[in-house]
Amino acid sequence: MTAAATETAVVPSYVLDAWWTPAAVSSGAEVRDASTGEILGLVSTDGLDLAAVVAHGRTVGQRELGQLTIHERALKLKELATYLNGRREELYDVSARTGATKIDSMIDIDGGIGVLFTFSSKGRRELPNANVIVEGPVETLSKDGSFLGEHIYTRIPGVAVQINAFNFPVWGMLEKFAPAFLAGVPSIVKPATPTGYLTEAAVRVIVESGILPAGSLQLISGSARTVLDVLDYRDLVSFTGSASTANALKGHPNVVQGGVRFTSETDSLNAAILGPDAVPGTPEFDAFIKSLVTEMTVKAGQKCTSIRRTIVPRELVEEVVAATAARVDQRVVLGDPRAEGVTMGALASLEQLADVRASVQRLIDAGGEIAYGTLDDPAVTRAEGTGTDARGAFMGPVVMTWEDPETPEIHSVECFGPVTSVIGYTDLDDAVRLAALGSGSLVATVATNDPDTARALVTGIAAHHGRVLVLNRDDARTSTGHGSPVPHLVHGGPGRAGGGEELGGIRSVKHHMQRTALQGSPDMLTAVTGVWHTGAAQRLAGDPAFGGSADVEHPFRKSLTTLRIGDGVASGLREVRLEDISAFAQSTGDTFYAHTNQEAAEANPFFPGIVAHGYLLLSWAAGLFVEPAPGPVLANYGLENLRFITPVAAGDSIRVTLTCKQITPRVTDEYGEVRWDAVLHNQRDEIVAAYDVLTLVEKH
Numbered sequence: 001m002t003a004a005a006t007e008t009a010v011v012p013s014y015v016l017d018a019w020w021t022p023a024a025v026s027s028g029a030e031v032r033d034a035s036t037g038e039i040l041g042l043v044s045t046d047g048l049d050l051a052a053v054v055a056h057g058r059t060v061g062q063r064e065l066g067q068l069t070i071h072e073r074a075l076k077l078k079e080l081a082t083y084l085n086g087r088r089e090e091l092y093d094v095s096a097r098t099g100a101t102k103i104d105s106m107i108d109i110d111g112g113i114g115v116l117f118t119f120s121s122k123g124r125r126e127l128p129n130a131n132v133i134v135e136g137p138v139e140t141l142s143k144d145g146s147f148l149g150e151h152i153y154t155r156i157p158g159v160a161v162q163i164n165a166f167n168f169p170v171w172g173m174l175e176k177f178a179p180a181f182l183a184g185v186p187s188i189v190k191p192a193t194p195t196g197y198l199t200e201a202a203v204r205v206i207v208e209s210g211i212l213p214a215g216s217l218q219l220i221s222g223s224a225r226t227v228l229d230v231l232d233y234r235d236l237v238s239f240t241g242s243a244s245t246a247n248a249l250k251g252h253p254n255v256v257q258g259g260v261r262f263t264s265e266t267d268s269l270n271a272a273i274l275g276p277d278a279v280p281g282t283p284e285f286d287a288f289i290k291s292l293v294t295e296m297t298v299k300a301g302q303k304c305t306s307i308r309r310t311i312v313p314r315e316l317v318e319e320v321v322a323a324t325a326a327r328v329d330q331r332v333v334l335g336d337p338r339a340e341g342v343t344m345g346a347l348a349s350l351e352q353l354a355d356v357r358a359s360v361q362r363l364i365d366a367g368g369e370i371a372y373g374t375l376d377d378p379a380v381t382r383a384e385g386t387g388t389d390a391r392g393a394f395m396g397p398v399v400m401t402w403e404d405p406e407t408p409e410i411h412s413v414e415c416f417g418p419v420t421s422v423i424g425y426t427d428l429d430d431a432v433r434l435a436a437l438g439s440g441s442l443v444a445t446v447a448t449n450d451p452d453t454a455r456a457l458v459t460g461i462a463a464h465h466g467r468v469l470v471l472n473r474d475d476a477r478t479s480t481g482h483g484s485p486v487p488h489l490v491h492g493g494p495g496r497a498g499g500g501e502e503l504g505g506i507r508s509v510k511h512h513m514q515r516t517a518l519q520g521s522p523d524m525l526t527a528v529t530g531v532w533h534t535g536a537a538q539r540l541a542g543d544p545a546f547g548g549s550a551d552v553e554h555p556f557r558k559s560l561t562t563l564r565i566g567d568g569v570a571s572g573l574r575e576v577r578l579e580d581i582s583a584f585a586q587s588t589g590d591t592f593y594a595h596t597n598q599e600a601a602e603a604n605p606f607f608p609g610i611v612a613h614g615y616l617l618l619s620w621a622a623g624l625f626v627e628p629a630p631g632p633v634l635a636n637y638g639l640e641n642l643r644f645i646t647p648v649a650a651g652d653s654i655r656v657t658l659t660c661k662q663i664t665p666r667v668t669d670e671y672g673e674v675r676w677d678a679v680l681h682n683q684r685d686e687i688v689a690a691y692d693v694l695t696l697v698e699k700h
Helices: 050-066 069-083 089-097 100-128 171-183 193-209 243-250 285-299 313-330 350-367 426-434 451-464 506-510 520-528 578-588 598-603 612-625
Strands: 013-015 019-020 028-031 038-043 133-140 148-155 162-165 187-190 217-219 236-240 262-266 269-274 306-311 369-372 398-401 419-425 443-445 465-471 489-494 501-503 515-519 541-543 565-569 632-643 653-665 671-682 688-698
Touching: 013 050, 028 193, 038 193, 038 653, 050 187, 050 217, 069 100, 069 171, 069 193, 089 193, 089 451, 100 171, 100 285, 100 506, 148 520, 171 187, 171 193, 171 236, 171 501, 171 506, 187 506, 187 612, 193 217, 193 236, 217 520, 236 243, 236 688, 243 262, 262 489, 262 501, 269 369, 269 451, 285 306, 285 313, 285 419, 285 465, 285 598, 306 313, 306 426, 313 369, 313 398, 313 419, 350 369, 350 398, 419 426, 419 489, 426 451, 443 451, 451 465, 465 489, 501 612, 515 520, 578 612, 612 632, 612 653, 612 671, 612 688
Parallel strands: 162 187, 162 236, 187 217, 236 262, 269 306, 269 443, 306 419, 398 419, 443 465, 541 565
Antiparallel strands: 013 019, 013 217, 028 038, 133 148, 148 515, 369 398, 489 501, 565 653, 632 688, 653 671, 671 688
């Protein structure tokens, strides 16, 4: 440590629901302003009891999160996102010290807040208001239906240790935290040292909000090299960073032998492929160049999704370089992000600057040429008061070209900064082959307006990538961009990219859960899942001939306070007459021959003759189970999983059994959603149709 550093405060950790700093700092890493070199603080975890941190998450965090349902946790994510929205400006001020421009900061901070909003919404729309998630259909394992099987998800009983990279101190934290929290698993956040002070600032705001349950979020500011020593099969590690570090962590005995779940998102030599139709002057060429320059300059190219390999028709290499250079010259102002007019900031640290320059030199030594830019210190715009001698981690955009596009270093050396290599291909097969030389990447862009080209390139490279963006004139203005993962879709990639799938909507929530095959009787599966299973107990109002009773209250007269899983109604039979079928055909205009032409219908292998419309049967079924008087049922808002199984001919009869299958109270409203199991039978007890009815029902 320098003399100046000894007078500098330590960036605190937040553990055991309290702020913590070492009692004494014997060693620590300095963190500096990326643009000025000013020392901002020290990072140290000397004396931190990592075992106690993990134990706190497993006990207090698990207990407190377990008292909330998925929907209740989802609403807390929304509440937290709204709160953070109101305090963005103070986080922007801290973010500027990392070298981030206002746009860079918005991508990081607003992007992270957006992840919270998205998972809150998806959690309430796509998951039950419970803590058990049923996956897939029921498997009947006995002839009489008394033994069933299905898959369920429940949260893992440990902690999620989230090790993040330096380039996105807020988004990187929140994109991991949101799905873990929604699943009900406590997070232990370990940010990268150079920019971890911004993560600490965000966690401080979160703590001040008072929104999160105790133990659900902890922050380790500094080294946590031994954290895997205190983890076991109950826990999960989610890592973003270098492949070498990921491989070292994956080799830990507690991962290899102890069952710690490990997912990683690592190095990635992402590609952008210019289609042969996207020549200069086309909207696709312009969009391609714009995307390339954006990926080189946003966050100073320090993104795991940046374009490292620009793959273009061989005859267009020079034009692509020239167009890229022209756009950089026109639009890029390098400097301190706090200075007026600056559009591209510094790298995160002087160490990062040295690493990027060394990587470029490796490419030069391998035969690459700098076609645009330089490794010399650039001229930069300084913020007022920083002085002309201030030392920052600045580097301008660099474009490289290659005589041999198969040079191994192009496809193996990642310059984690504003650097791209432009290489030429001969045909589409060659472009696919070059893209695949990256050995697995997070994302690729295909710029083309030709459907055949898009099909050939996407199907050729998809297995090598976690995400592919097809860029053309129709989506150039609306696309979120090559380098912007969205929480709805998978973020990750095969091979070198780590093999993980961060984000991906509900898929990422389930990463923090255990899938279990559940077997048992219908009653027991209903009890465990909160979802009624065929064969489980029912309390049916209606016709005694079909299991109903006049002594049982009609389920549509019950609010959510009294309605129970298994409540339902069994109707009597209603005869289907030929004149009913004809009248429905004429009134609706659905005069398909199976409903109107006896001879043609008999010739159809599926029908015995004229049959009733499926939608006529559904309408009649509603009439058979409905309770017409005003009551707790507010609205029918849909049908799902509808199947027509047995045709119904004139002279047949139908009846319906409606059973309360699932109840989902809305936390924020005075009503909830009720899913009803509806089954239509004919007079021979054959199933005619089966489907789910969805209704909105008052709580009281």
